[in-house]
Each structure stands twice: as C-alpha cells, then as structure tokens.
Amino acid sequence: MTPELMEAGAEALQHHAELEAQKDASGGRGASFGRLLTAGLPDFAHGVALYLDDVTVSFDGFKALNRLSLLINVGELRCIIGPNGAGKTTMMDVITGKTRPDEGTVSFGQNIDLLRLRENEIAEIGIGRKFQKPTVFEPLSVFENLELALKADRRARASLFHRLSGAQLDRIAEILELIHLLPAAQRQAGLLSHGQKQWLEIGMLLMQDPKLLLLDEPVAGMTDEETERTAELFLSLEGQHSLVVVEHDMKFVDQLTQGKKKVTVLHEGSVLAEGLLAEVQANEKVVEVYLGR
Numbered sequence: 001m002t003p004e005l006m007e008a009g010a011e012a013l014q015h016h017a018e019l020e021a022q023k024d025a026s027g028g029r030g031a032s033f034g035r036l037l038t039a040g041l042p043d044f045a046h047g048v049a050l051y052l053d054d055v056t057v058s059f060d061g062f063k064a065l066n067r068l069s070l071l072i073n074v075g076e077l078r079c080i081i082g083p084n085g086a087g088k089t090t091m092m093d094v095i096t097g098k099t100r101p102d103e104g105t106v107s108f109g110q111n112i113d114l115l116r117l118r119e120n121e122i123a124e125i126g127i128g129r130k131f132q133k134p135t136v137f138e139p140l141s142v143f144e145n146l147e148l149a150l151k152a153d154r155r156a157r158a159s160l161f162h163r164l165s166g167a168q169l170d171r172i173a174e175i176l177e178l179i180h181l182l183p184a185a186q187r188q189a190g191l192l193s194h195g196q197k198q199w200l201e202i203g204m205l206l207m208q209d210p211k212l213l214l215l216d217e218p219v220a221g222m223t224d225e226e227t228e229r230t231a232e233l234f235l236s237l238e239g240q241h242s243l244v245v246v247e248h249d250m251k252f253v254d255q256l257t258q259g260k261k262k263v264t265v266l267h268e269g270s271v272l273a274e275g276l277l278a279e280v281q282a283n284e285k286v287v288e289v290y291l292g293r
C-alpha cells in the first residue's frame with residue numbers, strides 16, 4: 001500500500017466510523033492534498049522502465065545489496081528469485097525510497113533519479129508496491145476499497161468526498177472484472193478469502209495506474225486455482241505495465257514466464273544468473289545456492 005493510500009484509508013475509516021453523517025464534509029480537506037508533483041513525469045521513450053546500476057546497501061558493514069545492476073523494460077514482466085537473504089526485499093525498499101543505498105544509481109524512465117525522491121513522490125510518479133501480506137481496509141466493501149484507492153490518487157484527490165464521475169465508475173467496474181471480484185463488489189473486504197484480498201490490493205494499486213508494479217510473493221498462501229488466476233491476471237497486465245515479481249513458487253514463475261521470459265536470480269545482493277527459468281534451474285551456481293537445497 002502506498003503512503004497516500006494509508007493516509008486516505010485512515011481518513012476513510014474514520015469517516016466510515018462516523019457513519020454517513022458528514023456526507024458533504026469536504027470543507028478544507030482538499031487544501032492539504034494540494035502539493036504539486038515535484039518530480040516531473042518519467043520519460044519512457046527509450047523503452048527502459050527501471051534501471052539500477054551498481055547499487056550497494058550496507059547494514060553495519062554487511063552488504064545486503066552488493067553492486068546490484070538490473071534493467072527492466074517498459075511493459076516487461078520480470079520474475080526475481082533467490083534464496084532467503086538474497087536482497088530481494090532490500091532491492092524493493094531501494095526502488096520505493098524506503099532504504100537509501102550507499103552507492104549506485106536508480107532511475108525510472110530515462111530521466112527520473114529515484115534517489116532524489118521521497119517514498120510518497122515515488123508512488124506518485126507511478127511505482128506501486130504490493131507487500132506480501134494483503135493490506136486492505138477490512139470494514140469497507142470491495143467497491144469502497146477501490147473507490148478509496150482512486151481518490152488517494154492526487155490527481156483525483158480534490159474530490160475526496162464527492163460523487164464519482166461516470167468514467168471513474170467505469171474504471172472501478174473494469175478493475176473489478178479484471179481482479180475477478182465483480183460479483184463481490186458489495187462484500188465487506190474482511191470477509192474475502194486470502195487470495196481475493198490479494199487481488200483486491202492489486203486492484204487498488206491498479207486504480208492508481210502505476211507504470212511499474214513491484215509484487216512481493218503475491219501468491220504465498222494462495223490455493224492452486226487462485227495462483228493460476230493470479231498468473232492470468234499478471235499476464236494480462238504485461239505490456240501495459242512493467243511488473244517485477246519476487247517469488248519463491250517456481251510453478252508460478254513458470255506460469256508467468258511461459259518458457260520465454262527472462263528470470264533474474266539474486267544471491268548475496270547481486271545478480272547470480274539471468275535467463276530462461278529452465279536455463280537458470282540448470283545453472284550449477286544457482287543449483288548450489290538455491291534451487292538444489
């Protein structure tokens with residue numbers, strides 16, 4: 001969940017608790033959302049979505065990332081695998097501005113230096129992150145969660161307690177269909193299955209139309225059927241969004257890569273191998289550190 005969404009969610013839950021008594025209570029709230037986007041818009045003309053070059057992160061001398069370099073193309077779906085402690089979470093923390101590297105370059109498009117931006121600014125320019133555990137607003141309905149995500153988008157934010165436009169309603173319906181939750185639109189989010197909560201959170205990210213989605217073990221705890229549906233969902237997003245999926249589930253990685261997409265293996269904070277899943281699975285170094293265990 002993005003900082004914007006957390007903020008909007010806290011407001012909405014409070015609002016929810018106060019019942020609908022203040023339906024027109026827009027007074028003054030809009031003013032605090034008015035800060036202009038300072039980062040500028042990313043330029044994807046050269047086809048590069050994300051570029052990490054020589055990134056090092058040290059924790060008390062221990063290198064969680066060690067001269068990590070990675071390039072993700074616009075519209076690419078890239079799976080990142082690696083054993084526990086390989087640096088996958090730290091890599092996502094660096095991209096989203098949660099952790100600052102000691103050295104290296106991290107850019108979005110060809111013009112945005114992510115190391116100069118704060119977490120909320122990084123979310124605003126189009127990088128969405130999904131943590132492993134689903135974080136949806138449980139007392140609210142599925143529809144309300146998506147509505148909230150839409151309104152957490154600064155561009156739509158001035159209208160926090162206003163009615164949705166036809167285009168916004170269409171967008172919510174489109175996302176509901178995409179995440180297989182159209183029949184559950186009015187259900188309380190807390191009553192959804194684990195897999196459905198994961199889809200709802202992905203839908204909430206999609207409401208903000210991110211260019212890059214970072215997904216941390218999205219199918220952990222899902223049934224086989226939910227996992228398959230999630231793979232279908234991600235494949236349908238490919239091309240329109242860049243997706244970086246950190247995953248331990250090789251069957252899911254296989255479903256996503258379909259024998260033709262590159263997989264990156266991280267180990268000790270750097271790229272150990274890159275190639276098709278079958279190639280990296282056959283790579284001796286990879287077998288040694290990870291897959292063979």
Ligand SMILES: Nc1ncnc2c1ncn2[C@@H]1O[C@H](COP(=O)(O)OP(=O)(O)OP(=O)(O)O)[C@@H](O)[C@H]1O
Nearest residue numbers: 059062063064082083084085086087088089090091
């Ligand atoms: N804040 C921190 N302080 C000290 N060490 C840390 C910190 N964060 C991460 N590390 C260490 O950095 C290394 C990389 O951790 P990271 O969580 O990025 O790995 P990971 O690949 O995501 O692992 P997992 O698959 O278990 O989630 C680990 O050895 C971890 O203990």
